[in-house]
Amino acid sequence: MSPKTLYDKIWDAHIAHEADDGTCLLYIDRHLVHEVTSPQAFEGLRMAGRSVHAPEKTIAVPDHNVPTTQGRQDVSQMTKDSRIQVAALDTNAKEFGIHYYPMNDVRQGIVHIVGPEQGWTLPGMTVVCGDSHTATHGAFGALAHGIGTSEVEHVLATQTLIQKKSKNMKVEITGQLKTGVTAKDVTLAVIGATGTAGGTGYVIEYCGAVIRDLSVEGRMTVCNMAIEGGARAGLIAPDEKTYEYCNGRPHAPKGAAWEQAISYWKTLFTDEDAHFDKVVTLRGEDIQPVVTWGTSPEDVLPITAVVPNPDDFEGGKIDAARRSLDYMGLTPGQKLTDIEIDTVFIGSCTNGRIEDFRAVAKVVEGKKIKAGMRAMIVPGSGLVRAQAEEEGLAQIFKDAGFEWRLAGCSMCLAMNPDQLSEGERCAATSNRNFEGRQGYKGRTHLVSPVMAAAAALTGKLTDVRDLM
Amino acid sequence: MEKFTTLQGIAAPMPLVNIDTDMIIPKVFLKSIQRSGFGKNLFDEMRYNRDGTEIKDFVLNKPQYRNAEVLIAGDNFGCGSSREHAPWAIADFGIKCIVSTSFADIFFNNCFKNGILPIKLPRDQVDLLMADAEKGANARMTVDLESQEIKTSEGIVITFEVDTFKKHCLLNGLDDIGLTMEKKGAIDAFEAKANASRPWA
Numbered sequence: 322m323s324p325k326t327l328y329d330k331i332w333d334a335h336i337a338h339e340a341d342d343g344t345c346l347l348y349i350d351r352h353l354v355h356e357v358t359s360p361q362a363f364e365g366l367r368m369a370g371r372s373v374h375a376p377e378k379t380i381a382v383p384d385h386n387v388p389t390t391q392g393r394q395d396v397s398q399m400t401k402d403s404r405i406q407v408a409a410l411d412t413n414a415k416e417f418g419i420h421y422y423p424m425n426d427v428r429q430g431i432v433h434i435v436g437p438e439q440g441w442t443l444p445g446m447t448v449v450c451g452d453s454h455t456a457t458h459g460a461f462g463a464l465a466h467g468i469g470t471s472e473v474e475h476v477l478a479t480q481t482l483i484q485k486k487s488k489n490m491k492v493e494i495t496g497q498l499k500t501g502v503t504a505k506d507v508t509l510a511v512i513g514a515t516g517t518a519g520g521t522g523y524v525i526e527y528c529g530a531v532i533r534d535l536s537v538e539g540r541m542t543v544c545n546m547a548i549e550g551g552a553r554a555g556l557i558a559p560d561e562k563t564y565e566y567c568n569g570r571p572h573a574p575k576g577a578a579w580e581q582a583i584s585y586w587k588t589l590f591t592d593e594d595a596h597f598d599k600v601v602t603l604r605g606e607d608i609q610p611v612v613t614w615g616t617s618p619e620d621v622l623p624i625t626a627v628v629p630n631p632d633d634f635e636g637g638k639i640d641a642a643r644r645s646l647d648y649m650g651l652t653p654g655q656k657l658t659d660i661e662i663d664t665v666f667i668g669s670c671t672n673g674r675i676e677d678f679r680a681v682a683k684v685v686e687g688k689k690i691k692a693g694m695r696a697m698i699v700p701g702s703g704l705v706r707a708q709a710e711e712e713g714l715a716q717i718f719k720d721a722g723f724e725w726r727l728a729g730c731s732m733c734l735a736m737n738p739d740q741l742s743e744g745e746r747c748a749a750t751s752n753r754n755f756e757g758r759q760g761y762k763g764r765t766h767l768v769s770p771v772m773a774a775a776a777a778l779t780g781k782l783t784d785v786r787d788l789m
Numbered sequence: 790m791e792k793f794t795t796l797q798g799i800a801a802p803m804p805l806v807n808i809d810t811d812m813i814i815p816k817v818f819l820k821s822i823q824r825s826g827f828g829k830n831l832f833d834e835m836r837y838n839r840d841g842t843e844i845k846d847f848v849l850n851k852p853q854y855r856n857a858e859v860l861i862a863g864d865n866f867g868c869g870s871s872r873e874h875a876p877w878a879i880a881d882f883g884i885k886c887i888v889s890t891s892f893a894d895i896f897f898n899n900c901f902k903n904g905i906l907p908i909k910l911p912r913d914q915v916d917l918l919m920a921d922a923e924k925g926a927n928a929r930m931t932v933d934l935e936s937q938e939i940k941t942s943e944g945i946v947i948t949f950e951v952d953t954f955k956k957h958c959l960l961n962g963l964d965d966i967g968l969t970m971e972k973k974g975a976i977d978a979f980e981a982k983a984n985a986s987r988p989w990a
Contacts, residue, residue, distance in 0.1 A: 334987075337979035338972050344954045346972060348979050350990045358872060360822035369966070374976075386820070402820035409822050446990055453871040453895060467871035467895050470824075471902035471965070479969045481976055485952070487894075517807055518865040518891050551868065553894045574989035582989045617807050637806035637863045644805070736816045743839075755811040755869060757834050 324592035326489045327558050328524045331464040335447050337481055346481040350446035353432045354381040356410040358451030362474035363413040374480040379419040380441055383407045384431045385736045387424050389699050389726035430702025430728035433457040433670035438702055440570025444559035444586040449476055454670050456547040460540035462559035462589045488598040490523035494531035496605035501786040504539035505769035508546040510608045513621030515601055520552030527557050531605040537566040538676045545671045546752050549618040558590045612657055612782055613754045613767040615645035624784045628655040648756055649764050657782050664747035665696035665777040667770055669733040672750035673701030675708050677770040682714045684774035690722040691780035697724040699731040735760045748776035791904035792962035796885055796932045798858030801848050802922040809869035814878040827874055828881030853925035861922045862889040867896025876903045886932045890915050901955045908949045
């Protein structure tokens with residue numbers, strides 16, 4: 322038998338039907354649903370008189386629209402259209418009999434944080450959601466990617482997806498990371514190296530000593546942004562850390578089923594000599610704490626660098642860079658550490674987990690954020706929030722001057738009350754720096770949680786290593 | 790789904806690279822629970838001033854491109870989120886075909902589900918079509934899905950590749966779900982097998 326990649330193995334194990342031209346029906350093990358990309362899909366089912374094929378494999382939670390301030394059960398905190406979307410999910414979840422974590426449930430949170438936390442996401446599975454950051458779940462060695470609403474409806478109705486196989490890409494990070502460099506810097510550095518279309522048409526497998534050394538949460542951060550590199554999915558082979566993370570989660574297998582699962586999961590690795598269509602290798606030692614300067618996630622530079630000159634780019638990127646700098650209000654040659662910021666956002670499906678908050682607490686403990694700074698920390702789920710409170714992290718944040726919020730997508734995408742105003746400049750731990758992403762004419766610099774923490778303290782983009 | 794067979798229409802040039810889904814349809818417009826009505830907010834932040842007036846030099850606001858049905862776009866069109874609101878907005882505006890050197894995967898797939906034909910071509914051919922589109926309303930391109938050909942206003946013919954299954958669905962306006970449900974036997978058999986080999990899933 323020819324050697325297979327991890328992606329090949331998961332793909333092969335999920336083909337329910339293959340047509341002569343290679344178009345497959347890929348069986349879906351877990352379908353995660355949120356309120357923004359699902360209402361039209363449920364409506365489609367209703368109009369066609371169809372039911373949900375596997376409600377026991379379908380999990381819904383509202384996250385994009387929900388406010389993150391106390392008392393959010395008071396629906397006046399939401400705009401009318403946000404209320405309608407959340408109410409539609411309430412109704413659809415009930416009517417179609419799917420698992421549901423409503424806004425007032427302590428387990429509610431960002432769908433990509435809730436899935437793994439509840440043990441829905443497990444190695445070797447296929448996981449989809451009407452959200453491009455579904456790539457997050459690849460950290461468990463699950464084939465996970467975002468789908469559009471028509472595909473949401475298709476999965477609801479048939480538990481399958483019409484797919485052709487992607488190509489295999491290997492991203493290897495060798496060696497070790499230096500102090501102050503995190504999983505976020507790794508994933509941004511990869512996008513900086515490959516570009517936002519570098520992974521288009523591929524499923525990425527991240528591997529190498531740096532990836533092995535990362536915790537499961539760090540791996541989620543890496544896979545989360547596979548889509549920003551153009552890849553529909555990013556994967557990391559499961560190992561003892563993965564099993565340990567999954568063990569005991571509410572929906573993870575127990576007893577004999579657990580043993581059976583583990584023995585299967587141990588087969589989930591890329592065989593020696595398996596073929597990759599594209600290989601990218603980075604040295605962990607070369608990665609520095611990075612920030613984005615433009616409006617594309619590929620606009621990545623080490624914090625020690627200066628704002629680039631658009632003329633130094635090639636082709637269509639020259640105009641795009643010029644437009645970015647104009648939008649961002651930056652001048653070529655300006656030191657990145659001289660850029661003043663007024664807002665800090667720590668959270669999102671990229672960096673809204675407990676380890677992110679522990680790292681932030683280490684930087685800000687006993688210190689105060691810069692006067693006038695708006696800085697918020699938004700847990701990825703109600704359970705992350707509870708744990709951070711129990712560990713005393715929440716108190717450290719509040720003492721330092723951060724707002725400590727309830728769980729949701731918050732300022733990652735400004736579909737809820739947390740938004741940037743025109744011209745405001747934010748150091749954000751989220752995943753997209755697109756124009757208008759965090760609010761109309763808002764300016765976003767993507768950074769790691771510890772870099773965001775450092776910026777909150779100094780009021781400027783800051784090399785966190787200077788504070789360590 | 791609406792069929793796509795042939796199209797003769799005005800092509801609008803949009804050479805900017807990495808046009809993302811937030812540019813195509815900003816998130817403030819994602820709150821509808823309908824599939825229609827997004828066209829007026831297509832490219833909203835590039836197309837309108839904050840007071841709602843039009844930005845004159847944006848391509849789709851120019852008189853010659855207001856009724857464009859083809860978009861000739863820069864590299865990596867549609868990157869970013871999985872929101873199908875992006876192709877919904879494009880279709881609702883009246884654009885039925887997009888040509889670029891590359892598309893983001895999810896966006897590319899979403900187009901086919903909404904009667905939009907995305908066409909990937911090599912750079913020199915995209916450049917040629919971009920130049921043709923720059924001529925304005927006099928440049929009417931013809932896109933023929935059956936024969937997989939684009940004809941420029943000057944009669945130059947460019948052939949393009951398209952996935953056989955996706956072509957079949959577009960030409961006939963077929964609903965994926967109906968087609969898949971015909972394979973229910975295969976799905977049920979797979980489920981039975983998977984329940985035995987991976988019961989935890």
